[in-house]
Each structure stands twice: as C-alpha cells, then as structure tokens.
Amino acid sequence: MKHLLSINDLSRDEAILILDTASELARISDGPMKKLPTLRGRTIVNLFAEDSTRTRISFEAAAKRLSADVINFAAKGSSLSKGESLKDTAQTLQAMGADAVVIRHPASGAPFRLADNQWMSGAVINAGDGTHEHPSQALLDAYTIRKHLGKGAKDLSGLRVAIVGDILHSRVARSNVLLLTKLGAHVTLVAPPTLFPFGVESWPVTISYDLDSVIPQVDAIMMLRIQQERMHEIFFPSAREYSRYYGLNRDRVNALNPKAIIMHPGPMNRGLEITADAADSARSVIIEQVSNGVSVRMAILYLLLGGAPIEGGIN
Amino acid sequence: MSYLLKNITLPNGTKAELAIQDGHFVAASSLTKGHKMLDMGGKQVLPGLVDLHTHLREPGFEESETVATGSLSAVRGGFTAISAMANTSPVADTAGVVEQVYRLGQAAGLCDVFPIGAVTQGLNGQTLSEIGAMADSAARVRVFSDDGKCVFDPLLMRRALEYVKKFDGVIAQHAQEPTLTQDSQMNEGEISAQLGLKGWPAVAEEAIIARDVLLAEHTKSRLHICHLTTAGGVEIIRWAKTRGIQVTAEVTPHHLLLTDDYAKNYDPIFKVNPPLRLESDVLALRAGLADGTIDIVATDHAPHSSESKDCEWAVASFGMVGLETALSIVIKTMVETGAMNYEGVAQCLSIAPARIGRYENHGQSLEVGNVANLTVVDTAAKWVVDRDLMSTRSKNTPFHGFELPGVVTHTFFNGKLVFGE
Amino acid sequence: MKTVLPAPDISRAIVRIAHEILERYDGAESITLLGIPTRGAHLATRIAAAINAIEGGEVAVGTLDTTMHRDDLRTRSPKALLPTLIPAAGVEGRHVVLVDDVLFSGRTIRAALDALGEIGRPTSVSLAVLVDRGHRELPIKADFVGKNIPTSRSEVIKVNLIEVDGTDEVTISEGGVK
Numbered sequence: 011m012k013h014l015l016s017i018n019d020l021s022r023d024e025a026i027l028i029l030d031t032a033s034e035l036a037r038i039s040d041g042p043m044k045k046l047p048t049l050r051g052r053t054i055v056n057l058f059a060e061d062s063t064r065t066r067i068s069f070e071a072a073a074k075r076l077s078a079d080v081i082n083f084a085a086k087g088s089s090l091s092k093g094e095s096l097k098d099t100a101q102t103l104q105a106m107g108a109d110a111v112v113i114r115h116p117a118s119g120a121p122f123r124l125a126d127n128q129w130m131s132g133a134v135i136n137a138g139d140g141t142h143e144h145p146s147q148a149l150l151d152a153y154t155i156r157k158h159l160g161k162g163a164k165d166l167s168g169l170r171v172a173i174v175g176d177i178l179h180s181r182v183a184r185s186n187v188l189l190l191t192k193l194g195a196h197v198t199l200v201a202p203p204t205l206f207p208f209g210v211e212s213w214p215v216t217i218s219y220d221l222d223s224v225i226p227q228v229d230a231i232m233m234l235r236i237q238q239e240r241m242h243e244i245f246f247p248s249a250r251e252y253s254r255y256y257g258l259n260r261d262r263v264n265a266l267n268p269k270a271i272i273m274h275p276g277p278m279n280r281g282l283e284i285t286a287d288a289a290d291s292a293r294s295v296i297i298e299q300v301s302n303g304v305s306v307r308m309a310i311l312y313l314l315l316g317g318a319p320i321e322g323g324i325n
Numbered sequence: 326m327s328y329l330l331k332n333i334t335l336p337n338g339t340k341a342e343l344a345i346q347d348g349h350f351v352a353a354s355s356l357t358k359g360h361k362m363l364d365m366g367g368k369q370v371l372p373g374l375v376d377l378h379t380h381l382r383e384p385g386f387e388e389s390e391t392v393a394t395g396s397l398s399a400v401r402g403g404f405t406a407i408s409a410m411a412n413t414s415p416v417a418d419t420a421g422v423v424e425q426v427y428r429l430g431q432a433a434g435l436c437d438v439f440p441i442g443a444v445t446q447g448l449n450g451q452t453l454s455e456i457g458a459m460a461d462s463a464a465r466v467r468v469f470s471d472d473g474k475c476v477f478d479p480l481l482m483r484r485a486l487e488y489v490k491k492f493d494g495v496i497a498q499h500a501q502e503p504t505l506t507q508d509s510q511m512n513e514g515e516i517s518a519q520l521g522l523k524g525w526p527a528v529a530e531e532a533i534i535a536r537d538v539l540l541a542e543h544t545k546s547r548l549h550i551c552h553l554t555t556a557g558g559v560e561i562i563r564w565a566k567t568r569g570i571q572v573t574a575e576v577t578p579h580h581l582l583l584t585d586d587y588a589k590n591y592d593p594i595f596k597v598n599p600p601l602r603l604e605s606d607v608l609a610l611r612a613g614l615a616d617g618t619i620d621i622v623a624t625d626h627a628p629h630s631s632e633s634k635d636c637e638w639a640v641a642s643f644g645m646v647g648l649e650t651a652l653s654i655v656i657k658t659m660v661e662t663g664a665m666n667y668e669g670v671a672q673c674l675s676i677a678p679a680r681i682g683r684y685e686n687h688g689q690s691l692e693v694g695n696v697a698n699l700t701v702v703d704t705a706a707k708w709v710v711d712r713d714l715m716s717t718r719s720k721n722t723p724f725h726g727f728e729l730p731g732v733v734t735h736t737f738f739n740g741k742l743v744f745g746e
Numbered sequence: 747m748k749t750v751l752p753a754p755d756i757s758r759a760i761v762r763i764a765h766e767i768l769e770r771y772d773g774a775e776s777i778t779l780l781g782i783p784t785r786g787a788h789l790a791t792r793i794a795a796a797i798n799a800i801e802g803g804e805v806a807v808g809t810l811d812t813t814m815h816r817d818d819l820r821t822r823s824p825k826a827l828l829p830t831l832i833p834a835a836g837v838e839g840r841h842v843v844l845v846d847d848v849l850f851s852g853r854t855i856r857a858a859l860d861a862l863g864e865i866g867r868p869t870s871v872s873l874a875v876l877v878d879r880g881h882r883e884l885p886i887k888a889d890f891v892g893k894n895i896p897t898s899r900s901e902v903i904k905v906n907l908i909e910v911d912g913t914d915e916v917t918i919s920e921g922g923v924k
Contacts, residue, residue: 027826034811034827041832043864046814076814097635117637118521119591140639142521181521207518208526312814317824 013125013134014310017145017188025192026164029153031309032302039075039305048316049078052109056082057099058137059115064276064300065137065147069112072307078315081108096120097129104130110315111135118142133314141179147275148185150306152193154299155230158271167194172224174200174256175234175283176245178207182275183234187215200224202256204245221256225265232273233258236283249282258288271295326741327360329353333370333701335691336671343370345697348740352693363735365701371671373405373436373698373738374652375678375687377468377497377575378551378623380644381407381438383429384422385414390628390718392429395648396436398626398717400744402648403700403733405436406679406687407626411443412473418443418454420462427464435743436736439684442466444485444496448474453485460492467683470497472551473598475533477503482537486546495547495573495681500533500558501599510639512585512600520588522638525600527555534558538565538572549681550574552625554599556609563618573681575623576610578647578654579723583607587723593634593641594723597627614673615664621678624651628719646717650710652702653729660704661730667704686739701735701745708732750895750903751916756876759892760789763874764796766890770872771841774801778840778868780810782858783828786846788909789876793845806833810844812857815864832865842868843890847905849875852886877916879903 011024020028038046054073058066066082073080085099096115103111110133113121118140125134138144152166159169171190177183177199190197191214198216199206210217218224225231236252246252253259258272266272272284272294280286289296327346335341344353346360376399382390390398392409399407409426411417417426423440430438442459446452448471459466469489476482476498485496506529511517513524534550538561541548553559553574562574579597584604587595595601613619627644634641647654655674659665665673679688686696710727712720735745751759771777774797781790787809794807811828813819844858855873862871874890879897897903897918906915 031827034829038814038830041830041865043830043861045864047860048814048819096637115637117639119639120637122591123637140521141523184519184521208513208524209515209518212515313824316814316819317822 011314013121014145014314015121015125015134015136016143017148017185017192020192022165022192025149025152025189028149028306028309028313029156030164031313032153032305033157035308035312036302036305045075045077047077048312049073049076052078052315053107054078054080054110054112054311054315055103055108056080057103057111057113058082058084059113059120060138062114062138065114068300068303069137069307071304072311075304076308076311078311096123100124100129104132108132110311112137114138116140135310135314138181140181142181143185144181145185145189146303146307146310147182148189149310150299150303151186151232151273151275152189153306154273154295154302155190155195155271157302158295159229159269165193166190169195169230170198170228171195171230171232172198172200172228173232173234174221174258176205176236176240177201177210177234178205179237179240180234186232187213191215198224198228200256202246202252221262222265225262226267228270229267230271230273231258231266232275233284235275235277235279253282257283257285259285260287263288263291263293266293273299275299327356328737328742329356329360329362330370330701331362331364332367333365334367336371336667338667340367343691343699345737345740348697350691350693350695350697368734369667369702369704370691371403371667371700371702372675372688372691373700373736374403374674375406375682375684376404376624376626376648376651377408377549377621377678377682378472378625379407379409379648380412380625380627381409381426382628383413384425388718389630392426392438393433394716394718395626395628396430396433396438398646398648398715400435400736400738401716401733402650403652403702403736404648405698405700405736405738406684407436407438407648408468408682409438409440410472411441411470412448416443416447417441418446418448420455420458423459423464423466424462436738437684437687439468439682440464440466441472441497442469444469444471444476445481450474450477450481453481453488456485456488456494457491460494467492467494468497468549468681469494470499470551472497472499475499475501475503479536479540483540483544486540486544486548490544490546493547493683495549497549497551498533498537499551500530500537502529502532505529505532509600511588511596512602514585514603516585516588520591522588527557527602527606530555530599531557531561534561538562538570541565541572542568542570546571548572552577552580552599552623553610553613553619554580554602554606556606559609559613559618563613566618573620573677574618575621576614576619577625578622578651579645580610581607581614581622581658582654583723588638591638593636593638594645594721596638596641596643597645598643611658611662611664614659615669620673621681622651622655622673623678624648626717628717629721631720634721644721646715646719646722648717649715650722650724650729652733653708653731654724656704656731657729697737697740699737700733703732703734704730706730706732747917747919749915750918751877751893753914756892756914756916759876760792761796763890763892764793764800767793767843767874768797768800770889774798774803774805776839776841776869778806778808778833778835778837778842779845780808780832780842780862781845782854783809783811784910785905785907788907789847790845793874806835806840808833810858810861812854812861815857815860817853817857830861837862837866837868840868842871843874844871845874847876848903849873849878849888850881852882852884855886856884876905877903
C-alpha cells in the first residue's frame, strides 16, 4: 500500500490491520504514552483546498503524536481552485521533500491526479475528494462500530448498518458502503429517491425510501449531513419535509433496538437531519467518532509511512 | 506535376492504376512526359477524406491549433477537406470571420478548409447570426452549427431550419439538453456514480434529437445530428429516416471505440463532450454506421493545450484531437470487425460528408475528369500512436500508446501530393 | 539444525532467573516484569509464575511493544503492532525487569528503554534474556541470562515456546535470514 486514495485500495486484511493497529495505538495513547517517535523526521503536508477543520485537525494531531513534521497548506478558493496550480503545488511539495500529502479537494479524483508519479512521489492520502470518497472517515466509522458492537470479532460480519441521507453527494457514504460490506456488514441506504446515485441497484446494499421501516432493524444508524444548497437544486421540497421523513428525532431514537448506536460524520445540522436530543442521547457515539478518528489516522500514517519507502506506481 | 499511381486497390477491391495531371484524374495514355511514377504495391486508395466536424481554434486560440497546423494534421490523416467549427474567438458568426478562416485555409494550401457558421450570434442561443451573408460570402457556408452548445430554444431551432432552405443549407445540432447536463462530467451510469463525477444522462441527448427530427419533418428542412453517442439516439434517427425526414447523423471515431470505463483513473484525456458511453452504446453506434442509419464519421478534432488536460477532471476541458487517428479507428472498429468494407469507408469518411456539406470536388469517384483528391492507405501496416510525433499542435489524443491498423502513406489534394513521398 | 537448549534446560533457566531477580531486589514487592512480545511476553509470564511459586504472591507482569520505537523501521515494511499492557501500578518507583528471548544487537532493548521512558520513570531497569548470543551493536548488557551461546553472525538462533510454537526448545542453524 503506497497511497490511500479509495477503500478499493485496501484488501479486507489490510483494512483489519488498520483497525487493529488503531486499537493498539488508542490503548497506548489512552495510557501515559501520548507521543511516539515513529515518524520523526518525516514531513506530512495537509493540503486542504476545501474547508474542513475537523478532518485537518484530526490528521494533524495524528501526525504530531507520531512525531512527524506537519505543514498545513490551506488553499480554499484561491490558486488551488485552478487545475494547473494543483500540478504546480504537487511539484512544489515534491521539491520540498514531502513524504506524504493529506489532501482534501472539491474535485472528485484530485488525489488520484496528485498520486500520478509525474507530479510527485510521496504517499497521497485522500481526506475527502468531491463527491467521491473519504476513506479515513469510513475506517474510523468501521472502527467505532467494531468497538461497540464487534464482540471481539475482527470484522463486522452480521452487523446491520443504515446510512441515511444524501447518498448521491456523499463521499462518506461511498467509502462506507465499500468498507462496511468488505468487512461483512449488511448495509441499508435510506434516502428520498432523488438522492440516490444512478445505478445504486447494482451496489451490494439494500435500498429503502422509508426510514421508519428500517429503524428497528439496525445495529448502527449513520446520519449524513444534508447540505442546504440541495434544496435549491430541487432534490426535496423543503427542509421541514426532509426532516419529517428522513430526520432522526426522539421518536425514531426510541424505535431503535436497545443496543443500537447513532453516528454522524459531522458537522451536524442540528434540527435538520438530526435533532439535538438524538445527537446528545446516550446512544450517540458522535463525539467518540472524533477521538477514534485520531487513532485511525495514526494507524494509516504509520502503515503508509512507518516502513521502508515503496517505489512504484499508484497503489 | 503529374503522377502515375501503379498497383493500387480501389474501394471496390479491384486493382487499377490512376493517372493525375493538372489537378484531375486523366487517362494514363494522355499523361505527358516527365510524370512521376509511384508503385503503390497494392495499397488501398480512397477518395480524399472529408471531415464535417473539426475545431481549428483560429482565430483566438492559436496556442492550441491554427488553420495551418490543423491542415497539416488533416492531410497526415488522409483528409483533403475539413470543416472549421464556429466556436472561435471571435465566433464565426459573420461573413468576415468565415472568409478569414476560408482564406487561411487557402493560404495553407494543404486541403480545403470549409468554415461552419454559427447559428446564433456569439453562440448565445438567442439571436440568429447573419446566416445568409455567410452563405453568400467567398466561403460559401452551407453548414451552420453552434457546436459546443445546443440550439436549445425550439422556436429558434425551427427558424434556423427554415432559413437555411433558401440556399440548401443544413443545421448541425449539438444535441445536449442544457438543464439536464449542468456541470455534467461524464456519462451518467454506474461508473459516474462510483467515481462521484456528475452524470450526463443519455436522455439529455436523445430528447433533443427527438425534438429536432420532428422539427425537421415539420419544416421539411435538412438537419444533421453531430456526434451521436447513444443507442437510443440511433433508434430515433432510424425511425426518422423511415419516415423520410431529411436527417443525417455522425459518429466520432472515439465513440466507436472507447467507453466510460476509461474515466476510472480520472485522467481527463478521456473527458469529452458528448461523453464516452457504454459498451452497448458503442456496439449500437457501430451497427448504426454499418446499416447507414449513421451517415458519416466525423472527428470532432478538438485540440487543447496541455495545461487544460493536466489537471483535475472537473476543471479540465472537454475534447480530443482526432484527425490523424480517425481512419485507423474506423478500420479497427468497422473493417476489422467485418461490419464494413472499403466502399463503406469511402462512403462514411468522404462521399457522404461531402454531400451533406455540399462540398464541391470532394467525395467524388476516382474517375477521369474528376478533381484528384485521394488518400492512399497501407491497411496491412500497424502503427503505435505517439502524441509527440503528431502534426497537430496539441497532444490531447486518448489513443497515445494504442497500436492501430492502417497507415496513411500519401494524400493528394487537387492533384498535388500534400503528404507522403 | 542443532538443539542447544532442550525443554528441561529452559525450565531450569527460568527458575534460576526468578531466583536471581528475587535476590537482586530483595523480594517481589517492588518488581514489574515487562515482556517484549511475542516470546519475551510469554517468558515474562513464566518467570512471574516461578516468582509467585517461590514467594506466594502476585508479581506485577505486563508487556511492552517496541515496534513504534525501533530505529530500523525504514528498512522494512511496517509491522502490525503488538500489545503493550502496563500493570495497574504503572512503572513509577518500580524495579522494571525487561524480558526478551534473545539478546543480539541490543537494538530492541534500546527501543524498549525509549518506550519505557515515554511511560514513566522507574527506580531501575534491568534485563533478563533466555539466550545471549553476542554481537552487540550498542552498549547494552543483560543482568539475567538463561544461557550464553557464542554464535557467528550468520547463524540463526530460534527460540521455540509451547505457547507459540507448540514445543520448548532453542535451536541453532547455519545461514538463512533471521
């Protein structure tokens, strides 16, 4: 594994190795060993062409706990919005000796372009690209699910997970579908018909337009952020109607089975896809997802950068 | 200069020799002394190829292509006539611009460059451009198109179809429903869903084709559909032709070979408008071309500078160069698959496009008395496409590294050897 | 391949090391055994059992993974982490005895000392190994040794333990890669 561009880059065993490594790192970090020397002397660039405080901070914390040098490069809307300068930026980072680039970009596939060997040779980690993928988020979600519901198992066999909301535009949903099914979970996607991608019938999931019929049957429910601008693109008539059919509220929380957990990749639109009492309920693991994110990203950085440099092409 | 081409194979497969003098085919016996004799070793000849859909980028974007470099690229690909699309800067929407492009073509002197006039002023989709003046200009424009943009307003489309009847013109429609394709990046299908790239549904193309064939029927005018890409579009054209509607259709070489699978690594070299579709569409397009539903192959040669392709998919430009690979792709996809013989190739790459464009002296039979526009191709030879060795000023070929059949060895334009030795 | 330490010798060595440790620290009270996974951890458990059999108490025992502190990380592909389990009493004010199977270059022990330094400040740190085969690359020496086995660099020492390998035995063989 040279880059982490897509969950498709990972075999089932590699995904489990990341989760296992993350749980060991979490145990060390929860104890007195906050900082590890493993990546001392390595330079990791956070290249964020799109706002995302939480993902950037999570990667930054992970890198620093492994003693890497971190350079933050936020370029929202400026030079980086033009393609030519993504290439120039990549070559600059290469010249500066970046060992890895963590990239968040509004264009789907931008990390793939960055990983092109003619641009730069360091490891590329996709921290969310357009409406394509967000692999580290899926890994932390799988980690959180396994920790709560795994009963010591390595994978997620037999667990039922619902992902609810804007599937069409969600990179979190795409990565989670790939990863959770790879790990044996049964995934149900719930959304209004306008917010499913074309051809979703061929995905290895169940699809449903009816949240209430799905709620009692799942072990974990993952609510996706609904972007305000989707309303203007006529994907649904109003925020109120969306919340009524697809929002997680108190009644729906009560209909969940007793051990089910509530997840959200953040940032939340409280009152739209999730009500405050659902987000803050005892079932919610939303805050824990954030801390798990640091351990999972430490594991990713260690496994990509901790060993001998890998020569060669993408993946 | 006069030539005697020995040992050639005509499109119908018969062996022959051809004599050229003073720009025309002549009887071998009437050749004057001092002619050059070329033994073609049995190679295939075709009437000089005619491209009805070329982007030459001059005036305005000369860093990507000029009329001269495009002409050189054309003759290397076996073309003796190309059609310069209107989306230059300024747009070819006046007699002045089309005459300028036409004269640049004459000055380059390698092939005929026939300008295509814009249907609407500045391609704005709202006001008709001075179509009559362009038709009457020195460029004698007969094909009008807003290519790159769809003539979306149905009333405007109706008027345009009616107006060109005055001089036997044709409207070449870029069929793309704009509201269904806002920010679209590639074919809408399982792959676009997986890649997170905004989809471009087939229906956005088919809806416009359906509307426009009905308008062509109603106005009894000539309609040409640019770059057909979907199986559904082929069906609509087939239906329209059975009703006697005067519609013709084209397919590009890349849509005869490539599918949306190529988008999977996000390399925008495969980003094109209209987008690469599915295998089933490719097969339907080949079948449509073989049975005559689709009349012609046109390149949609669209040069772009490297920086507009060496970037993220979403910000990259649409388009591919194609003049130098078109014939080879047609041989690979149509001849080698047994769907077509060389008479069919001559039909779809020369005779039919010349007829649609009303291009005199092109697409004619290789008979004594006709203007000597012809192409010699070694159909047995293979070559590997190298973007750095092409004559076009831009390198955005999706076929770099592909091994293709058919090497153009000679191109004669008005009896002059403009390519080959 | 030759057996240099058969099962009964391993058991005797463990008991002897247990006695030596107790003698050095005057009882089990202040001792924390930390085994280096994988085989060092099992040896630590066995030494702890021997100490408990002698003293009748419960000596503190845990594991310490050195992977993240190794100085040779960049020379091979990343390895999966092994557990670090520090007993509840921690390491502050304790006599920590690191336990490993084979002492060779000393680099693992250096990494273990670094890892230990991150956790806390023990009163003292000592080292127990089943086999010392020589060829040190760092100024490190073992305090408690099951058996010194002089080797050439190219020879391979393999410690087999029932918990991992199904048998108790130390073997030596020629060549190959350790």
